[in-house]
Amino acid sequence: MTLIQIILAAGIVIIAAYMYLRLRSTLFDVIMILFFLIIGIVFVMFNELTDIIAHFLGISRGADMIFYLGILFLFFLILKLYSRLRRIEQKFTELVRNKSIEEAEELSERTPSEDKKN
Amino acid sequence: MTEVVEQGYKVVVVDDCSVDSSKKQLQGLKLYYLRHRTNMGQGAALQTGIEFAKKKGAKYFVTFDADGQHDCRDIPVMVEVLQKNRSDIVFGSRFLPGARTNISGARSFVLNVARYVNYLVSGILLSDAYNGLRVFNAKAAGFLKITENKMAHATEIQLLVAKNKLSYSEFPNNIQYNEYTKRKGLRNIDGLKIVFEILLFKIFR
Numbered sequence: 001m002t003l004i005q006i007i008l009a010a011g012i013v014i015i016a017a018y019m020y021l022r023l024r025s026t027l028f029d030v031i032m033i034l035f036f037l038i039i040g041i042v043f044v045m046f047n048e049l050t051d052i053i054a055h056f057l058g059i060s061r062g063a064d065m066i067f068y069l070g071i072l073f074l075f076f077l078i079l080k081l082y083s084r085l086r087r088i089e090q091k092f093t094e095l096v097r098n099k100s101i102e103e104a105e106e107l108s109e110r111t112p113s114e115d116k117k118n
Numbered sequence: 119m120t121e122v123v124e125q126g127y128k129v130v131v132v133d134d135c136s137v138d139s140s141k142k143q144l145q146g147l148k149l150y151y152l153r154h155r156t157n158m159g160q161g162a163a164l165q166t167g168i169e170f171a172k173k174k175g176a177k178y179f180v181t182f183d184a185d186g187q188h189d190c191r192d193i194p195v196m197v198e199v200l201q202k203n204r205s206d207i208v209f210g211s212r213f214l215p216g217a218r219t220n221i222s223g224a225r226s227f228v229l230n231v232a233r234y235v236n237y238l239v240s241g242i243l244l245s246d247a248y249n250g251l252r253v254f255n256a257k258a259a260g261f262l263k264i265t266e267n268k269m270a271h272a273t274e275i276q277l278l279v280a281k282n283k284l285s286y287s288e289f290p291n292n293i294q295y296n297e298y299t300k301r302k303g304l305r306n307i308d309g310l311k312i313v314f315e316i317l318l319f320k321i322f323r
Contacts, residue, residue, distance in 0.1 A: 082318075090265055093158055097166045100132070100152045104170060107141075109148045 005044050012040040122182065122190045123147045130170050131184070132163040150174075161271030165264040172259055179259050183250035189292040196253040199289045206258040206284035209244055210251030210291035217290035228309045239316060240276040244288060248272045251291050258284050269308065270315035 016037040023029050043050050043066075050062025059065045123129050129149035133140045135157040144151060152170060154163065164181055171179055178197055182188055192210065200208045212219040213229075221229075233247035252275070254262070261282040266274045279286050 089267065093162050093265075093267055096154050096156055096158060097162065097169065100154050100166055101170050101173065103153070105151045107144060107147060107149055107151050109146070 001045070005047075008044045009041055012037060012044065016040075120147060122193070123149055125190055125193070127180070127190075127193065128171075128174070128176070130167045132167045132170075134158060134160070134163045159267040159271075160269060161264045161274070162267040164271060165262070168259055168262055168264075172256070176259070177256055179252075179254050179256075181250060181252045187293050187295060188251045189294070192251060192289075192291040193253070196251070196289050196291070199287060200253050200255065203287045204285065205287045207252060207254035207279055207286045209246065209286060209288045210249040210293075211244065211246035211288045212249060212291060212293040213245045214288060214290035217292060219293040220295055221293065222295070232309060232312070235313060235316065236273050236276050239273055239320065240280045242276050242280050242286070244276065246288070247276075249291070249293070266315065266319055268315060269312045270319055273312075273316050274319065 016033050019033050020030065043062075047062055050065060052062075054060065054062045054065040057065060059068070129147075131140070131144060131149055131151050133151065133153040135154045141151055141153070150170065152166060154166065167181070168179060178200070180193055180196075182190070182193075188210070196208045196210065199205070211217060212221060213226075229246060229248055233244055236247045237243040249272075258279070261278055261284060262275065263278070264271045264274055278284075
């Protein structure tokens with residue numbers, strides 16, 4: 001076992017533990033976390049496995065394949081997050097707008113004492 | 119602002135959470151004052167104003183930038199044009215013959231690019247893509263739902279006009295740039311930001 005394998009495996013375990021602590025609400029979540037934990041550990045420990053899949057896809061190294069797929073996945077994630085952000089922003093805008101319409105004030109004509117300001 | 123109010127129009131001011139005590143400066147003018155609790159951008163403020171005016175049962179709507187670049191004498195003429203042409207919306211234009219403006223060459227160029235960008239997005243080619251002065255009727259107001267809070271709203275309005283097949287026309291208006299409007303307004307480089315906003319808007323609509 002090389003050092004990088006230990007670092008990566010430890011990272012995966014920590015992330016999985018963190019996810020478990022944050023969203024242990026449903027059984028489905030736990031199964032998903034376990035699933036990805038096992039897949040991650042297996043790929044880190046037996047990285048020749050990724051090479052086999054990579055060859056099948058026409059990529060020479062498994063690490064490269066993970067890199068390509070990772071970029072794709074991250075990009076997808078950013079788009080998802082961005083669209084969610086926009087939705088939240090629109091809801092928030094709606095709230096602020098309604099509040100401001102509710103609280104609209106009708107300012108009145110000038111009075112002599114205020115004339116100086118204008 | 120004082121001039122618009124004095125002409126007897128019902129004015130709605132939307133204060134987008136500005137820090138310059140706008141309300142105090144407006145004190146003594148007969149108008150409706152709305153304040154956003156947090157800064158959301160010009161597009162959001164426009165939509166707030168439009169919705170408020172709709173609630174008040176307005177028949178005609180005029181959007182008017184608050185920095186004093188517009189000339190309120192254009193308003194009655196544009197309303198007339200709206201009625202005469204039976205348009206749903208009349209866009210102000212600083213580039214049509216008859217308009218008076220002291221616009222800089224660089225700004226002209228940026229706006230010229232912008233109108234083609236807007237054309238690509240909406241299919242409508244206006245002579246002035248980013249003019250804050252617009253007059254429209256209640257039908258158009260019903261369709262205007264600006265979701266672009268920041269600067270891309272001008273493009274979005276064009277798009278909504280195209281999508282809902284509203285009839286539109288353009289009318290030359292006067293725009294005067296002074297030190298204040300230049301300081302408050304957009305810089306030319308903001309054009310790039312707007313293009314980016316439009317791109318995101320197209321993807322995530």
